[in-house]
């Protein structure tokens with residue numbers, strides 16, 4: 293008799309916290325649809341021990357971290373394979389990410405937990421597998437988490453009392469969680485509630501006693517999506533940059549969503565079959581996503597002066613094109629390169645590319661950064677690789693910030709600042 297297909301019903305779904313805020317909110321979205329969900333607990337040494345036990349060293353670092361975190365779930369006293377699901381999206385193409393879910397299933401089989409469901413939507417169809425309604429809710433979770441994190445990174449370096457901005461961020465996240473986990477709320481009403489929470493958080497961020505007149509270099513952070521957003525994997529590099537006198541502008545998750553949308557359109561056109569109808573559907577979806585995002589970002593227009601994201605992903609892809617054409621260089625490498633050029637145009641003082649050790653995205657980007665720097669006034673750009681064994685990160689950041697300060701003193705592009713910073 294054929295085995296019954298595994299479903300999410302009756303299971304707890306664990307979500308790996310690529311970014312802490314977005315995983316928290318995506319879990320809330322699943323709960324709103326009656327699926328018990330929560331992020332995996334914060335990573336620790338045991339994560340690396342368990343991840344390392346089931347990997348050979350050829351896998352990339354995010355694989356080791358997510359696998360280790362999932363395996364920690366299997367060690368819990370209340371763990372029941374038949375009541376557990378693990379969220380591991382997938383993707384096509386040459387990147388090893390496409391193998392994460394496959395390896396996870398193999399490891400679970402090897403240790404006798406094949407009853408666990410690996411829930412795995414795919415980037416090939418723009419992660420459509422999670423269902424239309426859920427898809428839009430997940431998008432709102434990701435976009436609102438991006439806005440909140442961006443506000444945190446804008447405010448925290450300047451706060452007078454350490455912890456103020458983190459506190460407001462946590463309150464904002466809790467507010468968004470409450471809105472996103474509510475069942476049976478219309479799309480329009482939910483968006484209204486999300487914006488209300490974001491505006492309240494914005495006002496609390498603005499009210500934090502802060503010295504915005506400090507002369508802090510602005511450091512763009514690009515690179516591999518998991519490693520740049522997962523604070524455990526990158527040893528909280530953004531905070532370390534702040535501690536040494538910088539402000540960071542971290543590439544968000546939305547960028548990847550716009551990129552996968554664009555790739556999907558290219559694929560539909562190349563396939564030809566029913567292209568017009570499928571293309572129209574994809575464009576309507578993106579239109580709706582844009583409208584949602586616009587509603588969330590609009591109240592922050594003044595706060596994000598100087599750190600505006602490009603209006604369209606093609607601005608990034610076109611910027612990268614002389615160095616890495618989109619058609620030949622798929623994935624984050626093209627985004628990191630294109631975003632570096634955008635960061636230069638906005639007056640950033642340096643770019644850090646965060647990548648897992650041995651990730652081809654970082655390796656390829658690193659090959660073209662010297663030319664980008666040369667073509668863009670000598671903008672300092674540096675790769676930082678992570679594999680859980682980083683040494684002297686503080687020292688390396690310190691050296692990089694010195695380069696950024698010296699570039700800042702001679703750069704040709706003047707940055708813009710929010711009015712309430714009172715800086716000319």
Ligand code: SF4
Pocket residue numbers: 352353354387388389516517518624648651652653
């Ligand atoms: S981008 Fe690099 S680190 Fe990330 S999954 Fe792909 S190969 Fe691994």
